[in-house]
Amino acid sequence: MKQIKQDGYYTTGAFAKMANVSLRTIRYYDKMGLLKPSASTQAGYRLYTDRDFVRLQRILTLKYLGFSLEEIRELSVRDTDADYVKQSLKLQRDLIEKRIEGLQLVCETLGQTVGLLEQGASVDWQQILNLIHMVNMERTLVEQYKNGSNLNIRIQLHQEYSVNRQGWFPWIFEQMADISGKRILEVGCGNGELWRWVKDHRPDFLAGARILLSDVSAGMVAEAEKRIGEDAHFSYACFDCMQLPLPDQSQDIVVANHVMFYVKYPEKALAEIRRVLRSGGVFVCSTYGRNHMKEISALVQEFDPQISLSQVKLHEAFGLDGGEEQLRPFFEHIEKRRYVDELRVTDVMPLLDYIMSCHGNQHEYLDVRYERFKSFLREKLSRKGYIKITKDAGMFYCISPVSER
Numbered sequence: 001m002k003q004i005k006q007d008g009y010y011t012t013g014a015f016a017k018m019a020n021v022s023l024r025t026i027r028y029y030d031k032m033g034l035l036k037p038s039a040s041t042q043a044g045y046r047l048y049t050d051r052d053f054v055r056l057q058r059i060l061t062l063k064y065l066g067f068s069l070e071e072i073r074e075l076s077v078r079d080t081d082a083d084y085v086k087q088s089l090k091l092q093r094d095l096i097e098k099r100i101e102g103l104q105l106v107c108e109t110l111g112q113t114v115g116l117l118e119q120g121a122s123v124d125w126q127q128i129l130n131l132i133h134m135v136n137m138e139r140t141l142v143e144q145y146k147n148g149s150n151l152n153i154r155i156q157l158h159q160e161y162s163v164n165r166q167g168w169f170p171w172i173f174e175q176m177a178d179i180s181g182k183r184i185l186e187v188g189c190g191n192g193e194l195w196r197w198v199k200d201h202r203p204d205f206l207a208g209a210r211i212l213l214s215d216v217s218a219g220m221v222a223e224a225e226k227r228i229g230e231d232a233h234f235s236y237a238c239f240d241c242m243q244l245p246l247p248d249q250s251q252d253i254v255v256a257n258h259v260m261f262y263v264k265y266p267e268k269a270l271a272e273i274r275r276v277l278r279s280g281g282v283f284v285c286s287t288y289g290r291n292h293m294k295e296i297s298a299l300v301q302e303f304d305p306q307i308s309l310s311q312v313k314l315h316e317a318f319g320l321d322g323g324e325e326q327l328r329p330f331f332e333h334i335e336k337r338r339y340v341d342e343l344r345v346t347d348v349m350p351l352l353d354y355i356m357s358c359h360g361n362q363h364e365y366l367d368v369r370y371e372r373f374k375s376f377l378r379e380k381l382s383r384k385g386y387i388k389i390t391k392d393a394g395m396f397y398c399i400s401p402v403s404e405r
Contacts, residue, residue, distance in 0.1 A: 009039060009047035019056050026056075033368075034059055034073055061096070073367070153357040155193055157343065157350050162391070164341035169197040171339055172257060175284055175397055181208035182252040185276065187241035187269070188259030189213035192224025199228060206233045216240050242268040249278040256285045260318040266326055274330045277400040283331060289320040289392035296389060300355060300362065303376050307365050309358040320394050331398035338394035344386040348377045351387065 016023050029035040030046065035056055037046035062072045158168060172194060176184075179198075186194070192213055198205065211234050215221050218238045225236045239245055241256070242265060254273050263269045273283055292315065300307040318326060320336065327334050345351045352374055355362060366373050381387050 008049060010049070010053075012037075012046045012048070015048040015053070015056075019053060019060075021056075021060070029056070029059065032069055032073065034069065153350075153353045155191075157345070157354045158391075160350060161343040161345045161389075162341050163344060164339070167197075168339065168341075168393070169194045170201070172255075172284065172286060172395065173198055173202065175337065175395060176253055176255070176282065179205050179209050179211075179253065182210075183250065184209060184211045184253045184255065185244075185246070185251045186211070186213050186255040186257070187215075187244075187273070188256060188262070189215045189224050190220055190257070192227045194255070194257060195224075195234065196227050199231060206231075209233050211235070212237060212246075214239055214241070242272060244272045244276050246276045248275055249281075251276045251281060252278060253282045253284065256283070258286055258288070260285060260323070261287060261314040263318075266318050267329075270327065270330045274400055279400060279402045281400040283398040283400065284395060285323070285327070285398060286393065286395040287319050287323055288315050289394070290315045291390050292392040294390055294392075295387065296351070296355065299377065299380065299387075300366075303373055304365050307360065307362050309355065309360040309362060320392070323396055327396055327398055332401040333397075333399040335397040336394060337397055339391070341391040341393070343389035343391060345389060346381070346386045348374060348381055351381075352377060 010018065012023060012026055016026050019026075026035070026046075030037065035052065038049045038052055039047040041047065059072055063069070162168070164171075189195075195211060195213065213221065213224050213228075213234060214237045215224070216238065221236050221238050225234075228234055237245075241259070241263060254277055256269075256273070260266050260269065277283060290313075297309055300309060315321065320338070324334050324336060356366065377387075
């Protein structure tokens with residue numbers, strides 16, 4: 001179909017026909033703030049570009065994959081940034097690949113069930129229920145993207161701009177000493193970055209080790225498994241650290257990397273961790289102090305005092321300052337170890353991405369003033385050529401009591 005395009009612009013009608021959607025849809029996305037026209041005529045007619053077409057395809061793909069329009073709006077606020085279209089297309093590809101994998105599994109399960117029925121076997125209703133969950137996977141895809149992407153953004157900021165070049169994950173690994181031949185559980189494994197680093201840089205230490213990576217989020221577990229790849233040393237499971245489905249004294253080491261402050265009842269999780277640790281086993285538990293990343297909070301508060309990047313102060317829930325008292329009822333030996341570091345951020349975009357990835361109310365106040373906030377950060381950075389950010393982080397090295405429990 002020939003499209004009418006003048007001076008690089010499509011009229012609304014031509015744009016809608018090219019995308020195979022209705023005029024009403026284009027106007028609704030405009031009203032919702034999802035897809036504003038790139039220009040308009042003196043008479044008020046909306047005009048769209050090829051770049052707008054890419055953005056529209058992204059919206060339609062995310063909607064197909066189960067994202068709400070509000071979620072799409074949050075994800076689309078940065079579409080004007082350089083290279084963001086490329087990232088958008090990669091996101092679409094990754095999500096579609098995951099959906100294909102899931103549908104292939106559904107197809108295989110259906111085939112197996114039909115085969116069993118043809119042989120006169122009874123129906124495995126649990127398998128059918130699992131199949132239904134697989135068919136309704138859109139929300140899992142959404143949560144996996146949101147959780148995994150946000151976590152990756154925060155990790156990348158630290159990896160790129162930390163002054164301490166050892167790096168957080170090498171330091172955490174160093175605290176565990178020799179892991180070869182050990183049974184290890186990580187609760188709240190996130191995207192598995194710690195163990196991907198170990199596999200890439202210290203594979204000799206994995207000899208004989210059996211490492212179970214767990215998280216309450218199935219999306220995070222899937223992300224960890226994808227990042228680490230096929231490896232006999234690792235297994236994966238989705239469960240809550242307040243109720244570990246593991247035998248007593250079955251683990252040599254338990255790792256909780258920036259996890260305990262998210263747990264609703266930390267004492268329940270700590271009791272479970274102690275239960276599954278062998279006598280003399282090690283619990284490596286990292287957390288933050290009260291000054292961690294304080295400059296970032298100060299920046300957003302200066303821009304708008306209504307913004308809060310977190311609904312709770314994590315260090316108050318379980319932090320370097322009060323964590324030892326919470327650990328004392330469960331462990332015999334507790335040693336606090338601090339990781340000395342700071343960030344010197346020299347580029348606005350990673351800092352901006354970090355802020356937008358937080359769990360607070362920033363989208364409510366920054367989405368509509370995104371470019372203005374970016375300029376605000378740029379002006380702050382230009383004063384010294386970088387923005388210094390305090391890192392107040394560390395860990396508790398705990399040993400389970402040797403006496404019989």
